[in-house]
Amino acid sequence: MRGFFRPLACALLLASAWPAAAAADALSDYVAARDQAIAASLAAAKAHKSGDDAIIKRETAAMKDLSKRLTAVLGPMTFKALGSPTYTLNMLTYDEITPTRQLDGISFANADYTTRLVVTPEPVFNAWLAARAKDDDAPPALGAGPKAAMATNAFYNDALVFDGGYFQPYLELPITTTPGEKAYAVLGLQIDEAPGNALPDDIAILRIANGKAMVGLTSANLDIKPIAACNALWKPHEDKAAALTKVVEKDNKPEDPRWNDIQKILDEGSTAFRTCFAKEAPSQPFYAAAVGRAEAFLKAISGN
Template identity: 30%
Template sequence: MAKTASLALLLAFTPLAATAATPEEAYISLRDRSTAKLRKLEAAGKAAGAAEAEEQKTLKELGEKMEAIIGPVSVPGFQKLGKYSIETLFDGVGADQLDGLAFSGDDDKSQLTVSTQSLAEAFLRAHRKNWLKGEKPPQSLGEALPSPYFYTLAVSPDAGVEKYADLPIAKPAAATLATALLDLRSQDDAGGTLPDEIIVAVASEGRLYIASTPAKAKIESAPACEKIWSEHQAKAKKAMDSYSASGLADEKDFEKYSKLQEEGSSAFRHCFAEHAKSEKFFAALTQEAQALADKLAATKR
């Protein structure tokens, strides 16, 4: 009889154990419920006062849950005390970023965001429908990491990430994924501006590390790339002059100008990527990225 009762008790609790939410699932549930409630108030013009107080209280609770999920983080070159990566639950800059903890670099320029692979995958699923037009939405984290748009969404709320070249690092032994790219962050079209930053992403032991740091090697442009940019600029100037002459009335001229600027910027980056591979600075940049990837992969949970 005792055996039968014990078995019945075990069977009664088994479904509960099997369906218990993971810490990440519980976090996402709270975040989504709170965000939906607050944005409904915001849409109704009731975002001030009590709603703001509730937002701050919820951000604190979510931050504490995130600290428990991520655990202690100690990466040389970065502060040990991180902050919750989501800055607001209302609609705006700092909202809807990759869930995790953000750490400042000791140099006050580098940045590190630490998330989990499951949170990053949930982030991707949530953004597939509004992915960058013309780019196939990534179906996995491995497909997402080479995309500059992923980093724009995940860690760069106030500027777009423009990729100039992939840096061919070797995957550290402790990592399941590792990607590095040379980039520039810009609020407008980057034009013929040279890149100045390295972004490295490493997945290891269930965590996802995304670090950015200023490029140390001196980066130079090839004359051929400067020529391409200058030619597009000359054509764009003609379109803008024509637009100005029309009293800013001929929208076709402005559209032509914008298209030429975009095409010139893209052509410059493509040219840079092709020529940079044979330059000494490219090897130096790859070494910088490799050192950072190795450091991230060596971080223990």
Template identity: 30%
Template structure:
């Protein structure tokens, strides 16, 4: 009898410590990253490395599809492609959030889906970043309030800057519902291409949807004036820098500081004034509809 119970205990213990599909995915991802890094160190041909990366991403996409299952959100396709764009740390698109991206075309709304477990692991890795400029909090609630989260998680070639947060009503059954208006750009200053970004956490499911603001965000004269003034001041500092034989670093830094302050002041102004604009109810409704659809309504 003791032998029987020993066998049962061993089987139960083995089952308890068996790797989960998420564990298997992370192990496969890290193995692929390591293999490609080894190929780069050995100076193997670019074509060989690219082929290995493409094959590995396809395998990871298949694993994620099995973990997530088909998507059932109105306005988005049922199947997606891997959100990570590269497995080489020397490429743009490396280290993005582990998940699948769903979109009918490049210019249509997109949705990145993952699990709470994968998101928490990803945030833990960002919290441990040696480079402070890439560091994120480990908690989901805190991370969602930072523009850097969206920059690192769901886009690869531009930085996200927020304009305002929407007062969402959390859909029934959702644990977290957060929405922000903002845009991606490679430079600071007014960005007319605003996006409505909505994140919904429900049980083990995490979805981040991004859609062009509809209607478009209007210009607000008072905010444009703030930016124009800051831009003019920055330009004068930059002209002084260029005119200096020694390239006065103080003038250069002052110009950049004027641009950065002008950008922050402009976005704060937009955040203050936009809720009073005629378009705001429609923008809020767009964010709420995205949240409700992701929650299964």
């Protein structure tokens, strides 16, 4: 009987390995096709032909093909209240010499765009994050792993699509994970300008499981009250910047360098405010609700 079960066991092992091998081949094919399309676009940009109709038509076709390839790699996905999937890349080059910095994946969003999600194969995510850590303007935290990267607004600039704004993280939220799953949550604020002492009200999540990485952002709708101790740290910077602004406006000099000084004062005050907020948050009434919303968001995206 042992002689019978041994070939059977080998056959079952090979059968189980086949889907994994096929998936790896499909992913390799996608990455190769993406890199080839980017190289072609960079060559066109270098030759100053990127605006040609033929080049635009070719890039559009390439991105349509890449979308199909990546969708096949990831498999069918649906998320409650989120719309149809779309390919994240809408351009292949950042400038004439640099490939796009954007995370390539399949994105989902609700009708008012207050919740969005990007899903990509884990190897694609890891390679993207490693590349972003090597950018000239990258903060050191981008090279210290996903959890550390989520503490920087640079991480979200290219992981998620923003229409003129950005996401400013304030503090990490503890969330419960399941075996084989890595997940991190951050409370922050999606904003169009420097945050100052604005209160956070958005939750970002990174989930890595089952060979996929998911980066999501959703409105938290929290009832956060001002924290007096933190506003006390912000106020002197606000007052100092306001006083200097009056002087600069009165002098009315073209390209006055003191505008940079004003922004530096405000940035320092905002950093002090956010540091205080992160320290005080766990003892505030809103904190439990924030953690609950983060865990609910994680659960909502964990079905695929």
